[in-house]
Amino acid sequence: MFVWGVMAQLYYHPFCPHSRFIRIVMAEYGMEPEMIEERIFERRQEFLMLNPANTTPVLTDGQMVSAIVGANVIAEYLDETRGLALGARRLMPEDPAGRVEVRRLLEWFNSKFFAEVTQWLLQEKVFKRQMRSDQGGGAPDMELVRAARQNIRYHLRYIGWLVQSRNWLAGDTMTYADLAAAAHLSSVDFLGDVPWGEDEAAKHWYARVKSRPSFRAILSDRLPGITPSPEYADLDF
Amino acid sequence: MFVWGVMAQLYYHPFCPHSRFIRIVMAEYGMEPEMIEERIFERRQEFLMLNPANTTPVLTDGQMVSAIVGANVIAEYLDETRGLALGARRLMPEDPAGRVEVRRLLEWFNSKFFAEVTQWLLQEKVFKRQMRSDQGGGAPDMELVRAARQNIRYHLRYIGWLVQSRNWLAGDTMTYADLAAAAHLSSVDFLGDVPWGEDEAAKHWYARVKSRPSFRAILSDRLPGITPSPEYADLDF
Structure with a gap:
């Protein structure tokens, strides 16, 4: 077999x-x-x-x-x-309109959110620690970190706005869109850079995704030299 | 109806x-x-x-x-x-492996080629002309233009390498991958920034795509103040 x-x-x-x-x-x-x-x-x-x-x-x-x-x-x-x-x-809807919306949000989080938020925070705060200086390693550029921390607020409001009119990000059921958005947020949350207090709806949606068994493995990831934020693995954060 | x-x-x-x-x-x-x-x-x-x-x-x-x-x-x-x-x-293969390859190349051209080549050339040479100064308009940054012109050479070799082992970019038949790659190249070609002489295989592949009737409309695009390169609309360039 x-x-x-x-x-x-x-x-x-x-x-x-x-x-x-x-x-x-x-x-x-x-x-x-x-x-x-x-x-x-x-x-x-x-x-x-x-x-x-x-x-x-x-x-x-x-x-x-x-x-x-x-x-x-x-x-x-x-x-x-x-x-x-x-x-x-199933994580992709079967109707064309539903698939269009899931794919739009996949692009939103995997490309736009990445370019505006995740890329900078991870590059400056995680990858530069692992790189040798000839690979581009070194101290974080705090200007980039601050820009990413500013950008995330708009995305958090967008998530909150979407889940206030729908059950999940792309519609009635959980889809790839929720998992992609939550994956990006989890990386940033490890670093303590998600201002959860700014959007209750987004926070409640994230708590729902985070409590799924499929999320367990990434919540146990640890990085030498960086302590995760207190709420990172807390399901009732 | x-x-x-x-x-x-x-x-x-x-x-x-x-x-x-x-x-x-x-x-x-x-x-x-x-x-x-x-x-x-x-x-x-x-x-x-x-x-x-x-x-x-x-x-x-x-x-x-x-x-x-x-x-x-x-x-x-x-x-x-x-x-x-x-x-x-049909522009997408029906087998999963074929679809994987078309989608990989769609990402390659629509994201990577765009980020390394098209974005800079168009931003600096086209969009800055159309923008007011308060929108970010102005003279092109020639350092970015030069970097994009350098980057395109690697992509042209990659196209040449792919079509020497396959009939079209993603396999035996023309797919979305060919049309996406050719679309990006057509924008750059208008500006005269594709070094066609560097890769004969890539050039012959582009001539095949460019001669399709579906390409006609974009070959007739003109932009006030910019003369297209001599080979732009020439099917036997």
Whole structure:
């Protein structure tokens, strides 16, 4: 018997929000891939062969010729190959209008939120600690950190606005959109940079996503030299 | 009778590569949307209601409640709702592995190539001309232009490498990947910034895509004050 979960390998970084999104997604599908930590700033030759764009996450499943590269591409692939098995818990709606909205929000969080918030906070506060100085490591640029902390407030209000008119971010059921948004927020929350007090609706929505069993693994991530914020793993924060 | 093509409206900018991709795609589907030119730096309130991310393209089709936002989202929607009608000319493969590769390359060109090449050349050489100084307009920053011109050489080699082992970028048939890559190159080619002499395979592939009838409309785009490069609309360049 061929067991997909055993053969699958996920190249990831513990604080890469796109990797976190896929880890949560795979947990929702009941998959337990072999986890391979990748530090993209090391530009490892074998990894570049899998993904010349040198980004995480990358999934290999032992069946396909090439690797499955990038969070959105992996999410679409998993929905196409095992979405139906989730039944009513399927993470992509079946109607075209619902799919349009989920994909719009996937772009919003995985591209826009990343470019305006997650990228800067992680680069300055996490990755620069792991890099040698010749790789670009060093002290955080606090101007970039402050800009990201300013930007996140608008996104938090947008989340709050969406979930006040809907049950979940993209509609009546939980979808990839919720998991992607929560993955990014979890990376930032580890660093203590989410101003939860500013939007009650967003906070309640995050508490709902965070309490899912699929979230457990990322809440136990730890980073040498950085203490997570007190509310990071607290389900009743 | 309800005629989809007549009701559809495409919010676009003539030199936005993501808009160009969707214009070519819609022409492949035989659709003729009403074209609405959007200058995102004007931050028009009505457009922000359609797309709070304030990016082009946006498609409204008269059937859906909300707008269809973003090039990749529109491409997926059109494939889902009218892909089968194209028969053998369908722009997304039907097998999961083929779809993974098309989506990987869509990300490559619509995100990575855009961030490293198209964004800078268009911002500095096109959009800054259209903006008032209080909108960020002014003379181009030639350092950014030079960096983009340097970056494009690697992408051109990557295209050449792909089409030397395959018939089209993602495999045996023409797909969204070819149309997205060619859309970005067409914007840059208008400005004369594609070093075609450096990769014969890439040049021949582009000549094939460019000669499709779906490409005609974008080859006739003109911009006040900028003369297109001599080879821009030449099918035997």
